[in-house]
Amino acid sequence: MTVAEAVHKADIVIVGAGLLGLLSAWQLAASGRTVTLIERGRVGQEASWAGGGILSPLYPWRYDEAVSTLAHCSQSAYPGLAASLKDETGIDSQYNRCGLLILDAPDEGEAMAWGQRSKAAMESLGREQFAALEPNLSDSFQQGLWMPEVANIRNPVLLQALKASLIDNPLVRLIENCEMQGFSWAASKINGLETSTGRIECAKILISCGAWTAGLVEQLTVQVPIEPVKGQMLLIKAEPGLVRHIVLSEGRYVIPRNDGHVLVGSSIEKTGFEKSITEQAKRSLSDFAWHLIPRLRDYPIVKHWAGLRPSSPNGVPFIGAVPEHENVFINAGHFRNGLVMAPASAKLIVDLMLGVEPAINPQPYGLER
Template sequence: MTIHLDTLIIGGGISGLLVARELRLAGREVTILDKSKPGLEASWAGGGILLPIYPWRQAPAISELAVNSLKKYPALSQELLAATGIDPEWYDCGMLICKNPDYEQATRWCKHYGIAHQPAAAELLEPFTSDYHLPLWLPGIAQARNPRLLKSLHAYLRQTGVRFLDNTEVKGISIANRQIQQVETADQTYTTKELIISAGAWTTDLLNELLPDWPLDLQIQPVRGQILLFDALPTTLLHMVLDGDQYLIPRRDGKILAGSTVEQAGFNKITTEDAKQQLYQFATGLLPALKHYPVCHHWAGLRPGSPQGIPYIGRHPQIANLSVNAGHFRNGLVMGPASAKLLADLILQRPTDIDPTPYSPTRAIAP
């Protein structure tokens, strides 16, 4: 028997879930298909800082999505908490950036986007051991606790009628007249008016395998990141700290994340002793108080790396009812709400808040 769907999303990470929310709010019937359980890959594994690492050093297209999303997170978190009772732990604890050789560029970026900033006061620096260089304090920068945000969003979507097909892999896609006709799984056939692929690091391989005659060279590749979690007290660290390319993130219950590595390891998610030792040395070197607390968890995730970290958001250039929302690299949570809104606007033919041109999949048409 063939099951007829309105909108099918392949991928249950933060990007797929937030697109589902946008389309459901617009009245669309949405089904999410995931090869495992929703939210167990990079979305779950990240640190949850709601700011790109040194955004002034990155492409403006990243800043546009990130800053737009920052404005949406407080209301989104309250909405999810009120609807589900599960707190995403949006927490505006602020961020200290220890080394800023490009201080003028950083402050110009902050002024342009309306981000509160000031030179870091001496008392902010006291707990840390760092070779400070023009330290910068961003008091309004927030975080979200990835697993709880995903759990809350998942529960919210179920309440609103979104259907989930867990532990389900797509085996084939058929096309006629430049339209998706059928999606095949191991035990079911689906038709869908709209298909969205939001499969994170697996997006490129999935498209190449299922649609070999419609090539898109998205260049989304897995980039492994490892993180440690210290079981500390709530007073140990009161705000996020970025030192070089690594960071500490305090959760409300006192636990502290130390991250992260950036590794080309294919689809290998194993943790390594070398990374554990490197992260431990970084964390305890920056914040010596952490030597008094045990490491209670060590994990790895696979980020969807893309050229310049700019995601692909929009219609497939050759298949009318196929869209993509993937390739956010380290910033899936940071750019998530604005990315989802942009794709929903394009699908529903609404005016967009952000110029969609830099994110268009047409930039990846294979020669």
């Protein structure tokens, strides 16, 4: 049940209801634990809402092995996750294995070698072949890399499904408009949180506050270098079939939705914690989309928004307990790949919190790595 009043005692408290916090609550409740999830604003309105929903790193071969491991495990988990949330709530997150077409990658050799090593389906395509896949592409591209198994999900709908599931779960208490303001202490031990609606005493705390995480834990013994990196996106109201697959070129992409809308992403801007949208980014993203698929010029841009990615060194998230405060855990810093890494990342932190041997080696994600 969503409650407005302060909670004074809880077993596990999760701070931050983006995808990472929601999935961690969902998994903890699935293992029989009672959880309180607090969110400063409304559930799922920040990066997890703003993202494109591509369930793969954009150029997966360029990433640290630690990112690939979480992405790979999550990719296997997503179809089951979407199906069980649909069964539970009736909400369809529109998991869609639409495939990813990468154009004119300068490092195709490395890509193909990575594809073989990691057993990812990947094919090199000549112009005629990729034009057959995506007939409305402009003719200015020479080479394609086709990854047929890459999927997309409607992340805002996935967040709604998770919220609906958690609200109905008697083991979960979800409190919106409740901001963590600091830790509460008994001698040198952390025994709870100070929040905008009162004090919460609890045994374990998980901080999953995305781009805002570093500021919340700076009084502890560990520094997590997570910074906000703004990304702007556009939505074009086109027709079903005009764009058939996710298409990526020079770091930017278009994503088709089942209803014909096309997302265009994204800018990368270090402007602190502000989320303004700019005419300059709108022009640059629309020019990109029109250059890629000239027919998109005939359709209106109906939405423009920005979100703050939680950037971390090499995009490897921090997942683990805080040294010297073993009842405080962090799961944050997923940068550009938080949606694709989320299920495995939540599973890892939940295993660590419950003292279960994790399936993934936690060392590369540790806070003192």
